[in-house]
Amino acid sequence: MGGQSVLRTLDDYSGSTIGRKPIIGDFSWITSSTPLSSINLNWCERDLPERLRTKHVHRLHPYLGKYVPQLVEIFLRKFEPKTVCDPFCGSGTTLVEANSLGVASIGCDISSFNCLLTKVKTDKYDVQKLEFEIKDILSKVAAEINRGDIKKEFVEKESTQYLKDWFAPKALFQLLLYRSFIKNYEYGDILRIILSRAARSARLTTHFDLDFPKEPQTRPYFCHKHHRICRPTDDALIFLSRYSMDTVKRIKEFSKLRTNAPVTIICDDSRSVDFPPFDAVVTSPPYVGLIDYHEQHRYAYELLGLPQRRDLEIGAASNGNSKKARDAYIKGIGEVFANVRRRISDDGVVVIVVHDKHNLFSDMANKIGFRTEDVLTRSVNRRTGRRAEDFFEQVLIWRAT
Ligand SMILES: C[S@@+](CC[C@H](N)C(=O)[O-])C[C@H]1O[C@@H](n2cnc3c(N)ncnc32)[C@H](O)[C@@H]1O
Known part of the structure; x- marks a missing residue:
């Protein structure tokens, strides 16, 4: 050897x-x-x-x-x-x-x-088209969210028990709304990855155990990552938005290589x-x-x-x-x-x-x-x-x- x-x-x-x-x-x-x-x-x-x-x-x-x-x-x-x-x-x-x-x-x-x-x-990818699609779906979802309340019947029809357990109602509505728009775009798979990444961050978990959380965290908790009291999020739009921009940037970088x-x-x-x-x-x-x-x-x-x-x-x-x-x-x-x-x-x-x-x-x-x-x-x-x-x-x- x-x-x-x-x-x-x-x-x-x-x-x-x-x-x-x-x-x-x-x-x-x-x-x-x-x-x-x-x-x-x-x-x-x-x-x-x-x-x-x-x-x-x-x-x-x-x-x-x-x-x-x-x-x-x-x-x-x-x-x-x-x-x-x-x-x-x-x-x-x-x-x-x-x-x-x-x-x-x-x-x-x-x-x-x-x-x-x-x-x-x-x-x-056609990077310009991809950027357009990623931004377009986001603006359509945001506009729909701004129109009013969570549509309970839609959430009920579209979710599983797991989703209801692991997401706050508002976050779940936002994620399901985004999912329902994906079919209108050519680059659906990349939108699915953005959706998944946002869902991971929007789960009812502690900030220090995102890999394998055992049960939903529904109340404020002492956070070992931030050394203070944190509360589980009820919002997914913030993550959809953050990861959309990050995805565009990363795909652009790789498209040059x-x-x-x-x-x-x-x-x-x-x-x-x-x-x-x-x-x-x-x-x-x-x-x-x-x-x-x-x-x-x-x-x-x-x-x-x-x-x-x-x-x-x-x-x-x-x-x-x-x-x-x-x-x-x-x-x-x-x-x-x-x-x-x-x-x-x-x-x-x-x-x-x-x-x-x-x-x-x-x-x-x-x-x-x-x-x-x-x-x-x-x-x-x-x-x-x-x-x-x-x-x-x-x-x-x-x-x-
Ligand atoms: C250590 S990970 C590989 C990670 C990879 N090198 C990377 O950087 O992302 C091992 C992978 O083996 C896959 N795997 C486990 N059993 C398998 C099987 N029977 N056939 C094909 N893949 C399998 C798992 O799903 C997992 O993604």
């Missing part, structure tokens, strides 16, 4: 940037001849600030479980594939990065919301789906017992009426991480990579970013037609909110045999 990456910050780094000042977040100097062991993957906030990790469309909608786009960029520059596949494409990080580098990409995910988000990020490299998104189970051919994989798989990927966007499923296939999620948190759950996880992940092996080219490379704390990946490769070429360890330095913690994750590099 090759060299492990060592802990250094960009300031310590000389190697391939000789003669050039290292620019924070710039990995364009990496080529196929750059040794993996010379690439620093251990960034701290100063090296790779949040605004770069969440640049342009990468922050179009919150998604818990994303990986850092710069990691994908590094491995695409290093391995120079023609077509990269991500069998767990999630919010589309791999596909966005591949497209901006002119690499064709294929993404698959079991969650229809994640596929919608990936599609919206990678779609090509977007290439015409083809993007294919498949909403299916990666254990059995028939992938088109590819020569590389860059992915971060779900981990055992960590996240329920459908549940984290439950509000979106309810509001957008998207199909759900929760029972096919590999490693779902709701199944825990008992021995039985871990065995089922190893089997599921093994089946995905065996399926990947069927379509990857014979010299294809697989890059897997995983925090393998139970050592579940250690002898998987050999059993399914790959060999481990390298294992890099990188320190993940998180400094956000109440989830602040440091840990190490692995980057496994497998070759088809």
Whole structure:
């Protein structure tokens, strides 16, 4: 096995940037001849600030479980594939990065919301028309809201019990109104993502637990994020407006980088789906017992009426991480990579970013037609909110045999 990456910050780094000042977040100097062991993957906030990790469309909608786009960029520059596949494409990080580098990409995910988000990020837009539509729907919804009271019959007819429980009546009316206008626009999918993002912020939750709130917060509460008493919101229009402007800005930014490299998104189970051919994989798989990927966007499923296939999620948190759950996880992940092996080219490379704390990946490769070429360890330095913690994750590099 090759060299492990060592802990250094960009300031310590000389190697391939000789003669050039290292620019924070710039990995364009990496080529196929750059040794993996010379690439620093251990960034701290100063090296790779949040605004770069969440640049342009990468922050179009919150998604818990994303990986850092710069990691994908590094491995695409290093391995120079023609077509990269991500069998767990999630919010589309791999596909966005591949497209901006002119690499064709294929993404698959079991969650229809994640596929919608990936599609919206990678779609090509007439940016002027998109801006017009985003502003037009907003002004029509605002005008309707200004006309008068909440239409109770409309809300009753259009909502589910979940929506009634998790939104104040005014916020729910505004969201449902916005939803009812979407059909009049060409770029409906992006409007759905704006609606979902606004709904996430307008839920009856505390400010410090937006990822997995357990029950609706209907009263004022002590807020651990703001260190004061906060009250749950009853307004969604403010978020619809804020995220509309933010979306226009982000799509405009990405449209300057977007290439015409083809993007294919498949909403299916990666254990059995028939992938088109590819020569590389860059992915971060779900981990055992960590996240329920459908549940984290439950509000979106309810509001957008998207199909759900929760029972096919590999490693779902709701199944825990008992021995039985871990065995089922190893089997599921093994089946995905065996399926990947069927379509990857014979010299294809697989890059897997995983925090393998139970050592579940250690002898998987050999059993399914790959060999481990390298294992890099990188320190993940998180400094956000109440989830602040440091840990190490692995980057496994497998070759088809
Ligand atoms: C760690 S996340 C990937 C995140 C992605 N790298 C990103 O940056 O957004 C793992 C993804 O695997 C998906 N997944 C779980 N089971 C799956 C299955 N059987 N087939 C396809 N995707 C699955 C989940 O829905 C989730 O989106």
